[in-house]
Amino acid sequence: MSTTRTIQVLVKLLPLIFALRKDRKKWIHQDNRELDLEQFRKNARKVLNSFISLGPVYIKLGQWLSSRADILPQPYLEELSKLQDSVPSAPFDQVKPIIEKDLGPINEKFDKIDPDSISGASLGQVYRGSISGQQIVIKVKRPGIEKVVEEDIKVLKKILPLALRFVDPNLRYSAKAMLSQFIETIHEEMDYTNESENLKKIKKTWQIPTK
Structure with a gap:
């Protein structure tokens, strides 16, 4: 090849x-x-x-x-x-196994995930979802x-x-x-793990202390 x-x-x-x-x-x-x-x-x-x-x-x-x-x-x-x-996203049926491999069954871990991506890039794509009523985004690498x-x-x-x-x-x-x-x-x-850690640091830095 x-x-x-x-x-x-x-x-x-x-x-x-x-x-x-x-x-x-x-x-x-x-x-x-x-x-x-x-x-x-x-x-x-x-x-x-x-x-x-x-x-x-x-x-x-x-x-x-x-x-x-x-x-x-x-x-x-x-x-x-x-x-x-x-960039046009890969079909959700190709992405779903990747999410479930890392996070577990979608119907158990999420309230829902919108199968239409909100953005697509050359390496990955992003979806809206919710967990326990809280809105989230899921970033997934393109299949393969x-x-x-x-x-x-x-x-x-x-x-x-x-x-x-x-x-x-x-x-x-x-x-x-x-x-x-x-x-x-x-x-x-x-390296989405590294990206996730950076986002957590940013959130912690900008978090407003409660009295």
């Missing part, structure tokens, strides 16, 4: 890397008034659509890149910022996301040396460090 996936990603990304290399040089070295911004946007939309088609890890990569003005020209940042919007993430991280590590041959030298020196930073970020976002 890894080899097939690597080829699939390379076929999608290499043409985009070539286009980005040209656009980045133009953006850095030429007067912005002389640039064909529509062509920049067209190339950026291809990147956006390719990341969406490649799935959650690349959607997350696009979101991460959307704030990296040191890497991408402004039209790319603007297009990739659209990935901050919601751990396997998908680890597979695509392996692919990214494989294609990075090849991709570096086609980017300008200024990016080559920092690319490995940036990939490590991205991998660390995506693992942190998948």
Whole structure:
């Protein structure tokens, strides 16, 4: 699977890397008034659509890149910022077993859970529910996301040396460090236990003492 996936990603990304290399040089070295911004946007939309088609890890990569003005020209940042919007959620019948594995039977642990998610992201999705009459939210990882993430991280590590041959030298020196930073970020976002602990600390910090 890894080899097939690597080829699939390379076929999608290499043409985009070539286009980005040209656009980045133009953006850095030429007067912005002389640039064909529509062509920049067209190339950026291809990147956006390719990341969406490649799935959650690349959607997350696009979101991460959307704030990296040191890497991408402004039209790319603007297009990739659209990935901050919601992503269609997985069906609830695929999510229900994940909730019940961690928390137990839904009909025993909850008054109810609304099967329509209130938000969907590249790695997880959020649902409304209630326990003992109190409104709560449940954040759940996408079904099988751990396997998908680890597979695509392996692919990214494989294609990075090849991709570096086609980017300008200024990016080559920092690319490995940036990939490590991205991998660390995506693992942190998948650690819901750590996120839960942080939310508890925030709640405790802002809790108003009672007299």
